[in-house]
Amino acid sequence: QSVLTQPPSVSGAPGQRVTISCTGNPSNIGAGHDVHWYQHLPGTVPKLLIYANNNRPSGVPDRFSGSKSGTSASLAITGLQAEDEARYYCQSYDNSLSGLVFGGGTTLTVL
Amino acid sequence: EVQLVESGGGLVQRGGSLRLSCEGSGFSFSIYSMNWVRQAPGKGLEWISYISFSSDNIHYADSVKGRFTISRDNAKNSLYLQMDSLRAEDTAVYYCARVASPYAGMFYWGQGTLVTVSS
Numbered sequence: 739q740s741v742l743t744q745p746p747s748v749s750g751a752p753g754q755r756v757t758i759s760c761t762g763n764p765s766n767i768g769a770g771h772d773v774h775w776y777q778h779l780p781g782t783v784p785k786l787l788i789y790a791n792n793n794r795p796s797g798v799p800d801r802f803s804g805s806k807s808g809t810s811a812s813l814a815i816t817g818l819q820a821e822d823e824a825r826y827y828c829q830s831y832d833n834s835l836s837g838l839v840f841g842g843g844t845t846l847t848v849l
Numbered sequence: 850e851v852q853l854v855e856s857g858g859g860l861v862q863r864g865g866s867l868r869l870s871c872e873g874s875g876f877s878f879s880i881y882s883m884n885w886v887r888q889a890p891g892k893g894l895e896w897i898s899y900i901s902f903s904s905d906n907i908h909y910a911d912s913v914k915g916r917f918t919i920s921r922d923n924a925k926n927s928l929y930l931q932m933d934s935l936r937a938e939d940t941a942v943y944y945c946a947r948v949a950s951p952y953a954g955m956f957y958w959g960q961g962t963l964v965t966v967s968s
Contacts, residue, residue: 843893
């Protein structure tokens with residue numbers, strides 16, 4: 739059971755928009771800690787997609803965006819492409835655990 | 850170019866020990882904090898340990914507390930993870946990752962090293 743809750747899977751057709759939610763609690767996201775998002779393809783290294791809630795590292799397309807409100811955060815992907823098929827993880831810091839926490843991950847399928 | 854290269858993974862018996870290393874290059878290793886993150890087969894990412902740039906702030910996940918020890922040698926640009934009393938559930942790919950603080954995102958990751966604990 740992950741501290742941050744994500745849906746196990748989402749799907750969408752090419753060109754569509756999908757969102758992935760990440761629900762925390764007052765000890766992590768609700769405490770004001772930043773949320774970061776990672777894209778992970780099988781056999782590769784996790785890639786930072788969004789940092790500090792809504793910032794994209796250099797090279798990440800603006801099709802990817804993040805938001806945060808209260809004890810939750812969301813990752814939105816617009817203009818879905820086949821190459822977006824991957825597992826996506828949210829991550830934050832938890833005061834009660836004095837450490838980093840990940841969501842369980844969400845598998846994105848492009849139909 | 851920032852590079853992180855892990856080594857030391859392998860097959861070990863349950864109850865045994867293993868020491869992982871992570872060598873950084875292409876950046877000032879001594880001013881960055883570091884994390885160890887793992888992924889068990891078929892599972893998600895799990896953070897396991899954090900060490901500040903000066904080693905004065907160290908944290909562990911409950912799943913490894915008391916069994917794993919994180920350390921670093923800034924003179925050698927290296928991060929370590931001493932893993933003792935290994936269990937089957939410690940089988941995973943272990944990644945080191947660079948961070949600016951415990952609250953920051955992990956921009957750079959190593960390629961990972963596989964640890965397999967046999968029962």
